Every structure is written in C-alpha cells, then in structure tokens.
Amino acid sequence: MTQLEELLADWIPRQRWFAGKGAPIDTLRVEGDHPLLGGEPGLRVLVVAIGQRGTVSRYQVLLGLRPAGTLPEELAHAAIGVCDLGFGEPRAVYDAAHDPELTELLLERLAEGPGTPPAAGGGEPVRFRRLPGATVRTGLRSLVLKGEQSNTSLVYGEDYVLKAFRRLWPGVNPDLALTAALAGSPYVARPYAWIETDISTGTRADADGTAGAGGTGGRPPTTSTTLAMLQEYMRSATDGWVLAATSVRDLYATPELPPGEAGGDFAGEAERLGAATAAVHRALARELPTDVLTPAALRELAGAMMDRLHLATSEVPELHPYVGVLRTAYEAFARVDEPLPIQRVHGDYHLGQVVRTDSGWVLLDFEGEPATPVADRQRPSSPLRDVAGMLRSFDYAARYQLVGSSRAPELAPAARAWAQRNREAFSAGYAFGGGVDPEKHQTVLRAFEYDKAVYEVLYEAHHRPSWLRIPLDSIAALAA
Numbered sequence: 112m113t114q115l116e117e118l119l120a121d122w123i124p125r126q127r128w129f130a131g132k133g134a135p136i137d138t139l140r141v142e143g144d145h146p147l148l149g150g151e152p153g154l155r156v157l158v159v160a161i162g163q164r165g166t167v168s169r170y171q172v173l174l175g176l177r178p179a180g181t182l183p184e185e186l187a188h189a190a191i192g193v194c195d196l197g198f199g200e201p202r203a204v205y206d207a208a209h210d211p212e213l214t215e216l217l218l219e220r221l222a223e224g225p226g227t228p229p230a231a232g233g234g235e236p237v238r239f240r241r242l243p244g245a246t247v248r249t250g251l252r253s254l255v256l257k258g259e260q261s262n263t264s265l266v267y268g269e270d271y272v273l274k275a276f277r278r279l280w281p282g283v284n285p286d287l288a289l290t291a292a293l294a295g296s297p298y299v300a301r302p303y304a305w306i307e308t309d310i311s312t313g314t315r316a317d318a319d320g321t322a323g324a325g326g327t328g329g330r331p332p333t334t335s336t337t338l339a340m341l342q343e344y345m346r347s348a349t350d351g352w353v354l355a356a357t358s359v360r361d362l363y364a365t366p367e368l369p370p371g372e373a374g375g376d377f378a379g380e381a382e383r384l385g386a387a388t389a390a391v392h393r394a395l396a397r398e399l400p401t402d403v404l405t406p407a408a409l410r411e412l413a414g415a416m417m418d419r420l421h422l423a424t425s426e427v428p429e430l431h432p433y434v435g436v437l438r439t440a441y442e443a444f445a446r447v448d449e450p451l452p453i454q455r456v457h458g459d460y461h462l463g464q465v466v467r468t469d470s471g472w473v474l475l476d477f478e479g480e481p482a483t484p485v486a487d488r489q490r491p492s493s494p495l496r497d498v499a500g501m502l503r504s505f506d507y508a509a510r511y512q513l514v515g516s517s518r519a520p521e522l523a524p525a526a527r528a529w530a531q532r533n534r535e536a537f538s539a540g541y542a543f544g545g546g547v548d549p550e551k552h553q554t555v556l557r558a559f560e561y562d563k564a565v566y567e568v569l570y571e572a573h574h575r576p577s578w579l580r581i582p583l584d585s586i587a588a589l590a591a
C-alpha cells in the first residue's frame with residue numbers, strides 16, 4: 112500500500128458512510144485518482160477499491176491537499192493525515208467536502224455542463240453534465256448537511272444540494288435515474304446536473320491485493336458511473352422524521368391521552384404523505400417500465416427474503432426465536448395467487464427521506480437500500496414495499512425515544528397507539544391518492560415489513576448498535 116492508501120485504510124472505516132463495517136479490510140487500492148484542481152489547495156476525485164472477504168466495493172473520496180501544517184483550524188475535523196505524494200514536500204490530505212474553497216469549483220464545472228470540454232461520451236475521466244434546460248447559478252458557498260448518512264450532501268447557498276455518492280456501484284445511480292424520470296413533479300426536488308466517471312466493474316478481490324482487476328488479465332472493463340447529483344434545495348422544508356418525533360414527544364408528555372387528542376397529532380400529515388406517495392408511484396409507473404410478478408419470481412423473492420434472514424441471524428443471534436414465524440410469513444407470501452404488479456419504487460422509504468415544504472410533501476433519495484447491490488435495486492418491485500418501509504418508520508418514530516428510558520413500560524401503550532393511528536392514516540391516504548389499499552394486501556405487506564425489519568437489524572448492528580433493540584422489538588411484536 113502507498114502512504115495515502117495506508118491513511119485511507121485507517122480513515123474510511125471510521126466514516127458513517129462506510130458500508131463494510133461488519134468485516135475487516137483485506138485490501139485497499141486507489142483505483143482512480145483524478146485531479147480537478149492542481150494548485151494550493153488541490154482537489155482530486157479518488158475511487159478507492161476496498162476488498163473485504165473476497166469482494167470488492169468502491170467508494171468515492173473527494174481529496175483536498177494542502178502543504179503539511181497549513182490545514183486551517185476549521186478543517187481539522189476533516190483531516191485524513193499527512194503523506195508524501197511525490198511533491199517533494201509532504202501534503203496534508205483531508206475530506207474536501209468540508210472545504211468551500213474547493214467545492215465551489217464543482218458547482219462551476221456543473222454550471223458549465225455539457226457542450227464545454229469534456230465532450231459527451233468520454234475523453235475526460237471526470238465528466239460534468241447538466242439536464243436539458245437546466246441552468247446552474249455559481250458563486251455560492253457550500254456547507255455539509257448535518258446528519259450525514261450513507262452519502263455526503265452539500266448545500267450551496269439556499270439553492271442547491273449536491274449529493275456525493277460515497278459507495279459507487281457501476282452505472283447510473285438510481286437516485287439520478289428516478290429523480291430525472293420524475294422531473295417536473297411537485298413531489299420531488301428538481302434535478303439539475305450530475306458528475307460521472309468510469310469505474311471498474313470487477314467485484315472480486317484478487318489474492319495479491321490488486322482489488323478489482325476481475326481476473327481479466329488486461330485492463331478491467333469499466334462503466335460510466337454517477338459520482339454526484341445536483342438538485343433543488345427545499346429551503347422551507349422540515350424533515351419528516353423531525354416532525355414525527357415532535358408529535359411523539361408531545362404525546363409522551365400526556366401519555367394518558369389518545370394520540371388524536373394529544374397536542375401535535377401527526378395523522379393529518381401521515382394521510383397527506385400517503386397520498387403523495389401514491390402520486391409518485393403512479394408517476395413512476397407512467398414514466399418507467401412496469402410488469403406483473405410471475406409465480407416463479409414471487410417464490411424467488413420470498414427465497415431472497417429467507418436468505419437475508421439467514422444472513423442476519425448468523426450475525427445477530429437474537430433473531431433466532433423469530434425465524435419460524437418469519438419463514439411462515441415468507442411462505443405465505445410465496446403462495447399469493449393474485450397478480451402482483453411491479454414497477455420502479457423508492458426502495459428505502461422512511462421518514463428521513465421525505466420533507467414537508469410549504470406546499471406539501473417532497474420525496475428524496477431514490478437510491479434504494481445503500482447496502483443492496485444496484486442491479487437488485489434497479490429491478491421493479493411492488494409499491495407495497497415502499498408502503499411497508501414507511502410503516503416501519505412510524506414504528507421506529509414511536510419506539511426510539513423509549514430506548515434506554517426508565518419510562519419505557521409506562522409509555523409502551525402510547526407508542527403502539529401512535530404507530531397504529533399513523534399507519535391507518537398513511538394507508539388511507541395512499542388508497543385515496545390512487546394506490547392499492549394496503550389493508551387489503553396483508554400477506555404481501557407483512558412479508559415486506561418483516562423483510563425491512565430484518566434489513567434494519569443488520570443496519571443497526573453495523574451502524575447504531577444502541578438502536579438494535581428497535582427492529583428486534585418490532586419483530587417480536589409482529590411475531591406475537
């Protein structure tokens with residue numbers, strides 16, 4: 112490993128967006144190193160291939176460079192380390208997402224868009240593209256959005272969000288593909304532009320550590336891949352999770368009242384959110400291919416749910432007592448004998464993916480589950496999968512304030528009542544907005560809810576162990 116790779120091997124596993132937290136890093140290689148700015152400070156786009164348990168995953172790092180010892184105090188938290196990059200003098204390297212002096216350049220290049228070099232289709236290793244008819248204002252300073260999760264989002268002024276995808280999967284990111292298909296809808300933030308590069312499609316970590324060569328002998332095949340997407344910043348927006356959490360907090364102040372009578376009832380919002388969700392599903396079905404799941408495909412999907420359950424149980428043994436109940440639910444799902452319509456869906460739908468603006472709900476982040484291979488996320492699925500995701504989120508919102516609280520036994524009935532009330536309101540809004548009535552598809556809905564809760568068990572085990580009890584308790588309650 113080079114000095115830079117050694118530093119990255121120490122820094123990347125500590126980042127929230129690193130998806131490989133359950134396993135040690137076996138190999139790490141900077142597979143792409145593309146300078147965007149050569150001066151002081153300098154900016155490079157890195158594609159870092161990380162091998163874990165025989166499989167390679169790729170991550171984007173926006174690398175800032177300054178002479179060692181000159182990293183300003185306000186960038187100290189973004190430091191990766193100091194290393195020799197062949198300049199004669201050592202360089203301080205850091206996460207450039209936090210340096211507005213550098214991120215300004217990304218906005219300028221996006222504003223130039225296609226038509227200026229690099230020309231469409233190639234030439235330049237990092238390409239800046241604009242959607243037809245979109246103009247981008249420059250000269251805005253960026254700030255990293257708080258609550259960084261699977262990706263890193265920068266807000267420019269009050270105008271744009273640039274979402275830098277951290278884990279890179281070959282091809283167009285579903286967030287860009289779906290947001291572009293929905294452009295013009297009042298329920299999505301308008302997309303403007305994106306950044307792309309070519310990454311290797313190899314997924315096998317070679318024994319000698321040359322991650323990603325894929326065993327082809329020569330140059331590995333590459334695919335044009337989305338690095339970042341620029342879209343409208345919903346400035347008047349409040350996160351759905353924050354709104355729901357406030358409502359739950361109000362209820363816990365007067366837990367003896369039914370949720371509809373406590374201050375800050377969320378049911379009206381939940382109903383409107385259900386209707387907005389149905390409208391987006393209808394628009395996706397209009398714009399992108401749809402199909403009906405064959406019985407064989409249904410069985411295959413139930414099998415994939417079982418596989419996920421086995422994987423999660425091997426990592427989190429507390430799931431063991433529920434395997435029988437979950438298997439029964441998946442088997443019932445496999446036997447559903449009515450046609451199950453499928454289409455492109457959100458894929459990782461929860462309260463943190465929706466914001467309430469002055470004019471209504473807006474859906475964000477159509478990337479799907481970040482840990483699921485992109486080829487699976489690009490497959491059409493039942494819209495009830497998104498419904499199940501949001502119902503799980505109501506359950507989370509109701510439960511998370513009870514984690515570690517001495518008032519948990521006293522508040523548990525209020526938590527159940529809140530989740531149930533908003534579940535019903537969301538489902539009614541979804542049916543009213545032109546979606547199927549979720550209440551009439553219990554077998555399908557229940558299988559998707561279980562599958563999502565199992566995904567959450569793995570997610571929490573890797574990212575937030577103190578919240579692991581939330582999906583485990585939900586599974587126990589669903590199975591009771």
Ligand SMILES: Nc1ncnc2c1ncn2[C@@H]1O[C@H](COP(=O)(O)OP(=O)(O)O)[C@@H](O)[C@H]1O
Nearest residue numbers: 256260261262272300343344345350463475476
């Ligand atoms: N266009 C936007 N306008 C306003 N807030 C946004 C926008 N995009 C993202 N956010 C905020 O940033 C948070 C994380 O964004 P998201 O796209 O879900 O990133 P991640 O993939 O890292 O979860 C969202 O919950 C939302 O609060």
Ligand SMILES: O=P(O)(O)O[C@H]1O[C@H](CO)[C@@H](O[C@H]2O[C@H](CO)[C@@H](O)[C@H](O)[C@H]2O)[C@H](O)[C@H]1O
Nearest residue numbers: 260261459461462463480481503504507567570
């Ligand atoms: O928003 P991301 O695409 O990064 O999604 C991942 O992280 C989410 C947590 O931030 C996680 O969502 C889970 O926790 C939420 C509360 O924080 C809850 O509302 C969701 O229902 C629950 O699934 C999501 O699963 C994960 O993919």
